[in-house]
Amino acid sequence: MSVRRLIGMETEYGIHAPANPRASHVALSIELVNAYAAAVTEDGGTVAGAEWDYRSESPLVDARGWVLPRSAAHPSQLTDSASALEGVSGPDAAPADVAVEEPEFHPPGTAEWRGDFFTLREGQPRLLTNLVLTNGARFYVDHAHPEYSAPETLGARRAVLYDVAGDLVVRRAAQRLSREEGSPELLLYKNNTDSKSVSYGAHENYLVPRSVSFDALTAGLIPFFVVRQVICGAGRVGIGPTSARPGFQISQRADFFEEQVGLETTVRRPIINTRDEPHADIDRHRRLHVIIGDANMSEYSAWLRVGTTALVLDLIESGTAPEVTLLDPVRALKDVSHDPTLRTRVATDRGPLTALQIHRLYLEAARARADEAAGPEGPGLAPDTETAEVLAAWSNLLDDLEADVSSAADRVDWVAKLGLLESYRRRDGLDWDAPLLGMIDLQYADVRPEKGLYHRLVRAGRMRRLFTDEEVARAAQDPPEETRAWLRGTLVARRPELLAGASWDQILLRPHPDAPITRLALPEPTDGTRAQTEGPVTRAEDPRALIAGLREILETGPDQREAPPRRPSD
Amino acid sequence: MSTQPQRGRSAHGPGDEEGADQDVPAAGNVQATQQAQELDGLLDEIDSVLESNAEEFVRGFVQKGGQ
Known part of the structure; x- marks a missing residue:
């Protein structure tokens, strides 16, 4: 009996620009994500702006053993391909539009509609819709909301700590966005309706x-x-x-x-x-x-x-x-x-x-x-x-x-x-x-x-x-040590130049930009911990040795494992 | 600032206050009334941070589809 199992929390934030309630929420959310990337990189930190690796996502697989045909799925359910982000170049799916009057309408193609409030500066990352953060979290645009998916942790208390860290992330993003000339005041709410x-x-x-x-x-x-x-x-x-x-x-x-x-x-x-x-x-x-x-x-x-x-x-x-x-x-x-x-x-x-x-x-x-x-x-x-x-x-x-x-x-x-x-x-x-x-x-x-x-x-x-505020601030920065989120977040923080992509259960690495990609599979969430992988990450002589070292550790086959490590402290 | 979750302590009230309130039947009500009065004292402060024009603000808070 234990609350110490693998847990991860996700929050979709309510988003509101009081001065421009008709602004595209997809565009605003993208701005927010990019503002966070800017805030972090301007302070000398890192984010991974690599495209989220969709290969392992399959949201239409149903637990009861059947697969919903795509043609029958509601369009907003399709989050496993780039097409889910078509809202970026098309109108929001907006069932609520009928419920309000239209104070200001911005026709497709205008700057407001596209969300062109945010100008990239020299050296800033490209326009991103997905970030992997140094704490192992994912911060991205989902269904016209900014979403923070906390890293995997062990236990309820740790899960909540890393969820609360998300409030800090979106706050910092909104503060950064507010410094852009002409950007609307953007307010964020941790509510659900x-x-x-x-x-x-x-x-x-x-x-x-x-x-x-x-x-x-x-x-x-x-x-x-x-x-x-x-x-x-x-x-x-x-x-x-x-x-x-x-x-x-x-x-x-x-x-x-x-x-x-x-x-x-x-x-x-x-x-x-x-x-x-x-x-x-x-x-x-x-x-x-x-x-x-x-x-x-x-x-x-x-x-x-x-x-x-x-x-x-x-x-x-x-x-x-x-x-x-x-x-x-x-x-x-x-x-x-x-x-x-x-x-x-x-x-x-x-x-x-x-x-x-x-x-x-x-x-x-x-x-x-x-x-x-x-x-x-x-x-x-x-x-x-x-x-x-x-x-x-x-x-x-x-x-x-x-x-x-x-x-x-x-x-x-x-x-x-x-x-x-x-x-x-x-x-x-x-x-x-x-x-x-x-x-x-x-x-x-x-x-x-x-x-x-x-x-x-x-x-x-x-x-x-x-x-304490200090604990939350640290969690917004550093990954949990007890899961694969440690390896993901630490690579973003310390070796971002090697990272070609990351999803929850895979990390793509290459020793230099032209080299073939090595795919590290992390099918066990309690692999890739600090205890297990700190050696190669901090002490490898060169990128090839780092990648080889991680492969060696992580490719220990499941046949060498014991029972599922779902409750390590049990 | 930070308060540890309490263990093994029975019932009542914001943690770490001195003395345990004895549960004479009226105690809960007295405590509730005191709390409400204290809270009333906080309202002036909250008035000063509430967004102005509540009606328009709340009406304008319209979200797009979500999970």
Whole structure:
């Protein structure tokens, strides 16, 4: 039993140019990515602007064993080829366009439409849509949003640290962009909806052994994902995808989910996403792609979101998940979200239960499993520190939510946001449809420390943090040492001239620009660690020796491996 | 600035405050009321950083398709 499994988080940021709301968001996102490249290189740092190597991406492979024909896929689902970026030279796919008036229209071909606010200077990188960063992350343009995909890490706390580092990355990018003459003010939000029908994601990825049946994952995860929001939802003003009804709800995302299980991520969103694209050895690993979560400003909320999910995955893998089935999960998801008093009961095969009661079923199962592992029949070891911390924090939070919801305002985004909103309602006598409350909802997630209301609450000592600013700054710079992200990020930082391309599970190197490319395969995410590869990277005599040294280390065949290294500390 | 997640401590309140609040039934409410009052004191500060013209700003925040 451990939360120390391989985890990686992704955040799609909301993007807004208040002075030019019709600007192409694809173009703005490209500018932002390029501004980051400029900011880093101007300060003497490096980024890899090599084209992202799409060869190993296959987002249309479905976990249930069939492949969606491309002709049937929604166009925005096609992220595995350069054609996904056709928005760069064509109009955005913009389902929200109908919802607003047109203050300013920029016809195709104009500078505003193309996004020509950003001029490259001598020596700056070419116009890029994909960056690999020195911390091993990917920063790129996805579906008309800037997206930061954090590097792979071991454990919930590390995953959250590297996700929070993304806020620093986009902030630095926006600051750099603002220095360009004529560039629009560009604001970034770590939220998940514009409340005008559009939602965008904050995804989590967990490495799961291929041997675990997908049906078991689905059965164990659906009830948990329906109630998980009460410990980590981000809170939202407005009910329904377009906020047709005034009110407050726990989750940003709940109203945008329509199915229990499915492949889509942008339309008819499912509670369980079946995308099966492990970015690792497909025979040994599955990457569970979780799309249902809210983006958290609170580090503590994010930590519990990821930590409890890791524990539940452990329960499922060991066949000890609680037996509970929701009769109508999609409806229950919304019912739970729409009741911040947490009294709502949802229909289950064990009778009507509150979200907190369902949480307790999972918590008790996790405690029992931890005790069993430490008992006479088990390996005899107490859970590792972080696992014990997650169990205690989860339990304390459930107690607090049960006794007095507002007492969780120091940890849980939706509770903190609700407290702020209620204070404004009291002071100004506002109804839930007051625009000021919508503003507070939005600005809670503003990533700027001086403007973001989450940051204001932290500064007032009202919300707990897990990390210092220094730790976050370091994570924006240096890769995690415990996974292949170390090798990827370190090569970007120290040997960018050798790098011809990088994806999650491959690195392309060449000793000089005209030499043939060597493809380093990294099918095991826990290969390419600092301990394993620092030698050749820092001490090789010349580029050829470096590449040969890495090959030798990484080409140790899987036949020489033991069981899958999914939980090295277990 | 940084606060460690608490272990093994039962219930209540922003961490690391001196003394454990005893759970007489009314304590939760008193605490909640105090918190709300403190928060009201923060509103002036927040007023000064909120984007002006909330209605127009919120209406203009329109996102394009996402995952």
